[in-house]
Amino acid sequence: MTHTEAAAALENAKFDRRQDLRHEESADDGGRGEAEFAEWERITQLLAATGGAYDPGADAVVQDELAVEAAAAEAREAEQLRLQQLADRADEIERLVQEDVLAGTEPREGDEAARHEIARRSGWQTPDAVDGWLAHALAAHLGHYADPAARTVAADLLPAEVSVHAALLSALAHLAPAADVEILEFAARLAQAGPHATAQLAELLAQAVAAEAGASGDRGDSRCATSQVPDHLGGT
Structure with a gap:
């Protein structure tokens, strides 16, 4: 995944989060939407700093998990x-x-x-x-x-x-x-x-x-x- 692809995924996550907040029954998802948005935001920032394609093996957060x-x-x-x-x-x-x-x-x-x-x-x-x-x-x-x-x-x-x-x-x-x-x-x-x-x-x-x-x-x-x-x- 490139930085461009990650940025697009982040935008989709933003959209989904806004939609969830508009529907009370979807907003109570245990924080899954917020967690997904935060993760895409982190990956986008990581690729912006490192360039190239995303490599889970080089992602310190993923390796710690x-x-x-x-x-x-x-x-x-x-x-x-x-x-x-x-x-x-x-x-x-x-x-x-x-x-x-x-x-x-x-x-x-x-x-x-x-x-x-x-x-x-x-x-x-x-x-x-x-x-x-x-x-x-x-x-x-x-x-x-x-x-x-x-x-x-x-x-x-x-x-x-x-x-x-x-x-x-x-x-x-x-x-x-x-x-x-x-x-x-x-x-x-x-x-x-x-x-x-x-x-x-x-x-x-x-x-x-x-x-x-x-x-x-x-x-x-x-x-x-x-x-x-x-x-x-x-x-x-």
């Missing part, structure tokens, strides 16, 4: 991939629950979101096996929970009941290291029945563990339960 559209498309594809991976992981966890082998696996980054997806699918009733698995892994620092930063993030991503369950298990592991896992099932029931009271109990036990370790001079691996209690539930 294409770049924005490409970035938006890439973001949509990335989000679709994330959602598919999340669904696949939720499927895998549900399969492990059905096969009764979930307890033998370690969680990995993103499993908090997978738990949320499982809860959504089941009407927000997460299987006890999933919550118990995450709580035990959080307390024992298994999988990605070996990273303190991951444990901190988990306290915000997981329901309070799961975090409190983990905190209580962590404290009990120091006080009764030989306790069987089945015996400790009461920890989950306490966390579900009264998360705030259970958080206070976990913190009290953690303080007792820390005091005992300090008295004995034990500077080994100390997994403080209070670090896994959500801030709004902590405190005595």
Whole structure:
């Protein structure tokens, strides 16, 4: 398109805009007429300054719009991939629950979101096996929970009941290291029945563990339960 052709198109846009303004039903077009007129005006001015034929590849405005559209498309594809991976992981966890082998696996980054997806699918009733698995892994620092930063993030991503369950298990592991896992099932029931009271109990036990370790001079691996209690539930 040359400058002459663009100028002619601009005149047509001017005419259409005037016609639209005369008809109330056409004037309310969401600003399409004004936008079309402004675009032809911009292109006409661009060609007047550069000369020659119009080249979209040399039009900075068009290229910026294409770049924005490409970035938006890439973001949509990335989000679709994330959602598919999340669904696949939720499927895998549900399969492990059905096969009764979930307890033998370690969680990995993103499993908090997978738990949320499982809860959504089941009407927000997460299987006890999933919550118990995450709580035990959080307390024992298994999988990605070996990273303190991951444990901190988990306290915000997981329901309070799961975090409190983990905190209580962590404290009990120091006080009764030989306790069987089945015996400790009461920890989950306490966390579900009264998360705030259970958080206070976990913190009290953690303080007792820390005091005992300090008295004995034990500077080994100390997994403080209070670090896994959500801030709004902590405190005595």
